[in-house]
Amino acid sequence: RKEVEQDPGPFNVPEGATVAFNCTYSNSASQSFFWYRQDCRKEPKLLMSVYSSGNEDGRFTAQLNRASQYISLLIRDSKLSDSATYLCVVTDTGRRALTFGSGTRLQVQP
Amino acid sequence: DGGITQSPKYLFRKEGQNVTLSCEQNLNHDAMYWYRQDPGQGLRLIYYSQIVNDFQKGDIAEGYSVSREKKESFPLTVTSAQKNPTAFYLCASSINQGTDGYTFGSGTRLTVV
Numbered sequence: 001r002k003e004v005e006q007d008p009g010p011f012n013v014p015e016g017a018t019v020a021f022n023c024t025y026s027n028s029a030s031q032s033f034f035w036y037r038q039d040c041r042k043e044p045k046l047l048m049s050v051y052s053s054g055n056e057d058g059r060f061t062a063q064l065n066r067a068s069q070y071i072s073l074l075i076r077d078s079k080l081s082d083s084a085t086y087l088c089v090v091t092d093t094g095r096r097a098l099t100f101g102s103g104t105r106l107q108v109q110p
Numbered sequence: 111d112g113g114i115t116q117s118p119k120y121l122f123r124k125e126g127q128n129v130t131l132s133c134e135q136n137l138n139h140d141a142m143y144w145y146r147q148d149p150g151q152g153l154r155l156i157y158y159s160q161i162v163n164d165f166q167k168g169d170i171a172e173g174y175s176v177s178r179e180k181k182e183s184f185p186l187t188v189t190s191a192q193k194n195p196t197a198f199y200l201c202a203s204s205i206n207q208g209t210d211g212y213t214f215g216s217g218t219r220l221t222v223v
Contacts, residue, residue: 095168098211
């Protein structure tokens with residue numbers, strides 16, 4: 001079983017749509033959680049950290065459910081520029097290194 | 111401006127050769143990491159270093175070696191023992207050992223010819 005699991009997609013949505021990505025992690029001791037965005041053939045870039053209370057950054061909302069070991073990302077009012085792969089990431093508490101999911105690809109269409 | 115520099119951007123290697131990928135940061139970060147990414151897959155940890163002169167194996171260290179003689183530098187050597195080295199290699203650093211996320215370099219694409 002992978003440590004971090006994501007639906008690979010692709011999610012094809014029209015501009016203006018709301019789309020949600022989910023992620024599950026296997027290590028209950030994981031402490032820090034993130035969503036990264038990766039454009040084709042580029043390095044990943046931090047989109048947002050994820051907190052237990054839930055947090056929002058503009059059109060993006062992240063939620064964490066520690067009991068279910070589940071992380072989500074909601075994107076409202078999708079833009080063409082949101083097209084990318086979204087990586088779910090958790091911190092490995094033992095070695096303090098990030099563990100990445102395989103990513104969910106989003107394609108926003110005009 | 112502070113950041114991480116990886117070089118070269120593209121690298122071609124003949125089978126049986128060792129190659130070294132450079133990673134330099136001027137962010138004053140203590141921790142540095144090397145990841146490998148294959149097409150359609152996530153990043154897998156090769157090696158990491160939390161402090162100068164110390165480093166640890168990640169999940170796929172076989173066929174790779176690293177050194178951390180200076181805080182700013184964490185070069186990765188892909189040896190001939192690595193059976194399938196063609197991949198996208200990403201170096202990262204963090205100030206709080208990953209708890210606040212990473213800063214990534216722009217990556218090196220290695221191709222075996």
